[in-house]
Amino acid sequence: MNGSMQVASQPELSQRQHQILKLLQAGKVNKEVAQELGIGLGTVKQHLVAIFKKLNVSNRAMAVSQSMEIFQGQESRGAALQMADFLECRPCVVLSIALPQEAGHAAVKLMYGSLAAMASAHDAVFLARNGNAGDVILGIQRVTEYDLAVALQTARAVYDDLLATDVQIAQKLRGCMTAGVAFASMKRFGGWTGEVIASAAIASARELLNEVAPGGFMFDSTALDMVELFGVGGTQDIAPTMLLQELKNLHWTGSRRAYHLVGRDEELARLYAALTDAAKGNGKLILVEGEMGMGKSRLCDAIAKLCLKHEGKVSFCRSLPPVLGNGLYDTVKGAACSAEQVAAWLRDQPACFPELVVVDDFHLLAKEQQSLLSAAGAEAIGNGKLVIFSGRRGMHENTGYPNGAGISETISLRRLSAQAIQVLVRNALGKGAIKGRAAKVQRMTSAAAGVPLFAVELARHHQTEQLALPLRVAINARLDSLRLDRNLLREVAKNTVGANLEEVAVALAEDVGALRTQMERALAAGVLSCSAEGWLSFTHPLLRRAIENFEME
Ligand SMILES: Nc1ncnc2c1ncn2[C@@H]1O[C@H](COP(=O)(O)OP(=O)(O)O)[C@@H](O)[C@H]1O
Ligand SMILES: [Mg+2]
Structure with a gap:
């Protein structure tokens, strides 16, 4: 959570994917893999696509060589250590879906098929239930900050699949989403053992589902609380009760609530100097680096506002992770956009000076997209634009520039001072009456230890001494990826x-x-x-x- 986490995360492979890779390593062809595992050829192919995606490779030779390294790493990690499992308390997101009683066999099969496929693609757990219902639980294998968005995407996919085959039944589909904790048996280096799982969130999802009217979708308060931290929005505000057909208006935006900027005077001054240059037609490309929650997006927002104040033009987009399709989200228009479109914005002649283009969470893009945008970024500098790529540390190694050439500056966001954090905590607590306010501010300031996101989240949940769920998701996501x-x-x-x-x-x-x-x-x-x-x-x-x-x- 500080600025120095640099270990590359290893892809989490499911047991099935592991088996298939072992067979590929042994030189088996798809047909043999299918026979050996007693599954269909089509299924093998689907698994291969998922494996390639996870390993970020484009063919089986690359997959085999990558997996050799991974397995070797895992085996040496396990050497001489006892691998006993233990129960862990994990944050999770549960999606519950049900069809009406009168739904025919085909519709039920379709729904279960979509839920199971999604669960397998995202390492989620799928439970089929009596009464044409099913649950998908995310966060057991590993937690990510996108679990909520993935669950939403799944609900939408099930609904769309049904609409295409049986409109009447689709209109009676019901769904809900809850968040909570689950107890699961975990391996020493992470990943579910596949044995124990128990969660109050599943029970509450089932209860909540009973309240949902046909064609409706509900969120419990914890799920909505997570939305607040991780950013889901778009053309429609999220509400506790919605219609299934409205879910398509919700996008993963990654936007968090903005608080008055504190403690980034120097960084903002550097960006402002670059903006002043850009107003004279001198372009620059600046990297803004930092771990999750250090305030990258907030800082980019601040410079974007300044650019508008100087009658400049701003394009601001946020990259989406592979699980959400690896595109980008145009925060100005509130719509999805592609890397090609963003490259075109960068390449266009400036409409006016200064012109600012921000690509936030650049590290999430696929390598080809990063190279495309980096090349277009170099042209944008030539055209006098100010370009900001913001993301996790070390991203310049991926920007496609040899030795980072072409990057004018790198701004690394370090922890904020205790004074700045204290101001942020006060702002986030607001003006209302709070018992023991001064002592609380002190405690939260020291617990946040320089990380603005933590300060904000602790303040948002000041009523509880426990670590609130959204914060646990944020921290667990990081820990899980490190294995x-x-x-x-x-x-x-x-x-x-x-x-x-x-x-x-x-x-x-x-x-x-x-x-x-x-x-x-x-x-x-x-x-x-x-x-x-x-x-x-x-x-x-x-x-x-x-x-x-x-x-x-
Ligand atoms: N310097 C700051 N001053 C005020 N609020 C901040 C600051 N840095 C971050 N925040 C707040 O903390 C939260 C996390 O910041 P964000 O910019 O989303 O982090 P990142 O993009 O690095 O993950 C947001 O709610 C943001 O408004
Ligand atoms: Mg951000």
Whole structure:
């Protein structure tokens, strides 16, 4: 959660995908894979498409070579460590859908087929239920910040599929979405073992579904709370009760609520200087880098406002992750757009000076899209535009520029000062009466430890001492993608003052050497830090609290 997490995340493969890759490694052709696993040829092909997508490769030779590396990594990680499973408390999103009783076999089959396909593509768990109903649970295998958007997309897909075949039945479909926690048996390096799963969120989804009228869709308050953090909106406001046909108006926007900008004077001044240059027709390309929640989007927003104030033109788009189709979202128009369109904006002659083009969350784009936009960005500079690509750290390695050439500046967003965070906490708390306000502000300021997103989220949930669900999702998403040793992290989390590796090894009854490798990975990932005396602690206090929350409550 600080600026130094750089370990590349490894794709999470399902058990089936793992089996298929092993067979590919053994040189089997699709037909043999199908025979061996007792599945259809078409299914094998579908799995291959999903595998290529996950590994970000375009053919089987590449998939085989990539998977060799991954498996080797996994095997050496597991060496000398006990791989016992444990129960973990995980944030999850549940989508519940039901067809009317009179629905025919074909419609039910279609619905189950769509739900199962979606669950398999997104590592979600699918449960078929009596009464033509089904649940999809996201976040068990791994949590991502897009789970909510994926669930929405799924509901829409099921509805669209049905509309195309049986309009009357489709109009009686009902759905709902809840968010909560689930207990699941997890592997030491993450991923569901496929055994235990229990969740109050599933029960509450089923209950809520009973209240939904035919053709309707409902969100529980926790799901809506997550919407607030992760940004779903578009041409229609999200409401607790909607119509299924309205879901198509909801987009994943990634926009969070804007608070008065604090503590980024220097960064804003640098951007403003570039804007002044652009007003004279001198273009620049600036990278804004930082981890999730450090305020990249907020800063880009601030410079966009300044550009408009100077009668300039602004294009502002946000990249979408692969699970949502890898396009972009035009925040000015409130509509989807493609990388080609954005490249065209960059290449056009400027309509006026200054002209600003922002591509936010650039790191989410596919390599080809990044190269396309980088090349167009170079032309835009020549045309006198100010271009900002904003994203996670290290993205310039992917921008397609040899050695970052063409990039005029990089602005790295570090943690905010305690003063700035305190102001932000106060602003986010608002003016209403709050018991013990001053003490709360202090506690939240120190818990946020310089990360603006945490400050805002703690303030939004000031009534509870617990870590609120949206925040847990944000932290878990990061942790899950790192595939670190959870036993090690849990052991370190037990000690508020820190722990040393030898003690941890004794507590876990494990070999120090093998644990050291895991410790080094956690250090490289920026999750743990180690003092000169060898004391391990978390780089951010909320990481520790999130890990404590893994335990059953
Ligand atoms: N410097 C800041 N001043 C005020 N609010 C901020 C600042 N940085 C971030 N925020 C707020 O914190 C939240 C997260 O910021 P955001 O820009 O979405 O982070 P990022 O894009 O880096 O993930 C938003 O609600 C944003 O308004
Ligand atoms: Mg952002």
